[in-house]
Amino acid sequence: MSTTLQHDHACAADGSRVDAVLTVENLTVVYEADPPVTAVRNASLTLHRGEILGLAGESGCGKTTLAYAINRLHRPPARIASGRVTFHDSAGEDIDVLALTDVELRAFRWEKLSMVFQGAMNALNPVTTVRAQLRDTLLAHRPGLPRAQVRERSAEVLRRVGVDPRRLGSFPHELSGGMRQRVMIAMAMLLEPQVMIMDEPTTALDVVVQREILTEIVRLRDELDFAVIFITHDLPLLLEISDRIAVMLAGEIVELGAADLLYRHARHAYTRRLLGSFPSLSGARGAFIRTGVDETAAPADGTIEERA
Ligand SMILES: Nc1ncnc2c1ncn2[C@@H]1O[C@H](COP(=O)(O)OP(=O)(O)OP(=O)(O)O)[C@@H](O)[C@H]1O
Numbered sequence: 001m002s003t004t005l006q007h008d009h010a011c012a013a014d015g016s017r018v019d020a021v022l023t024v025e026n027l028t029v030v031y032e033a034d035p036p037v038t039a040v041r042n043a044s045l046t047l048h049r050g051e052i053l054g055l056a057g058e059s060g061c062g063k064t065t066l067a068y069a070i071n072r073l074h075r076p077p078a079r080i081a082s083g084r085v086t087f088h089d090s091a092g093e094d095i096d097v098l099a100l101t102d103v104e105l106r107a108f109r110w111e112k113l114s115m116v117f118q119g120a121m122n123a124l125n126p127v128t129t130v131r132a133q134l135r136d137t138l139l140a141h142r143p144g145l146p147r148a149q150v151r152e153r154s155a156e157v158l159r160r161v162g163v164d165p166r167r168l169g170s171f172p173h174e175l176s177g178g179m180r181q182r183v184m185i186a187m188a189m190l191l192e193p194q195v196m197i198m199d200e201p202t203t204a205l206d207v208v209v210q211r212e213i214l215t216e217i218v219r220l221r222d223e224l225d226f227a228v229i230f231i232t233h234d235l236p237l238l239l240e241i242s243d244r245i246a247v248m249l250a251g252e253i254v255e256l257g258a259a260d261l262l263y264r265h266a267r268h269a270y271t272r273r274l275l276g277s278f279p280s281l282s283g284a285r286g287a288f289i290r291t292g293v294d295e296t297a298a299p300a301d302g303t304i305e306e307r308a
Pocket residue numbers: 031033037039057058059060061062063064065066077078233
């Protein structure tokens with residue numbers, strides 16, 4: 001299938017130029033199983049500086065595989081068969097992510113781009129305190145950072161995600177699930193990356209905690225201006241928090257557009273089906289959700305659409 005994503009839409013509603021921080025071009029990821037599974041096929045997207053880009057789609061459509069591949073966290077049997085991932089550093093340099101050496105990749109992750117994945121709270125080391133884990137990550141990237149600054153920065157990131165800095169001395173088992181997930185988000189923010197990829201970061205949490213953390217993420221993005229790729233199968237949630245949404249189906253990005261436009265004028269039949277499958281919605285964009293889906297806006301050929 002031909003994929004004609006258009007990248008000339010990098011303009012804000014007022015016509016001003018929008019800066020790209022990450023460009024993914026025609027990325028294809030194959031699991032070399034028997035038979036091989038093409039989990040991501042020719043995926044292309046542009047992430048704008050400071051935006052929240054939602055990535056939606058049903059279970060198994062390839063969201064996690066795409067997220068891991070962007071960050072080169074994929075493991076065999078997954079293999080990037082083709083494509084490009086370019087990080088447009090705020091310092092002016094373009095970084096070819098797929099060409100980074102292992103050493104360069106270690107420096108790149110956390111510092112430029114960080115990831116919070118589903119159940120990340122279980123990734124905290126159970127036998128070391130929050131303080132030690134934040135310190136180790138900081139010092140791995142900023143060797144020689146004075147102790148006072150390590151302490152100060154660690155306390156600051158915890159405060160930012162709504163965790164009392166007195167928790168620095170806690171072990172993970174002494175924290176609730178919500179708090180542990182907040183600590184992971186703090187860890188992801190520690191080095192002030194320009195991009196955070198969040199893969200179902202709140203799915204394991206109860207709805208109230210989930211909402212609190214999401215509110216926090218949106219607030220932090222407003223304050224600190226990092227860009228987020230936010231992955232979930234929960235389209236109503238994405239409609240509330242995202243600036244733009246990409247919809248994946250069977251490994252392909254079938255539609256990409258501004259969240260409200262996508263809600264009101266979903267072009268792809270699958271997006272409309274996805275929208276129609278949620279019984280009720282609430283929140284900022286909830287007002288116009290479920291007011292009816294525009295059946296007339298579908299493209300005749302089902303091609304990929306990108307609208308700013
Ligand atoms: N190790 C593997 N070997 C073979 N196929 C795999 C492997 N891991 C994932 N897949 C396949 O790749 C496809 C995409 O999986 P992926 O986990 O990326 O989807 P997803 O959209 O993130 O799903 P979910 O929302 O359930 O996490 C699925 O068809 C899955 O079966």
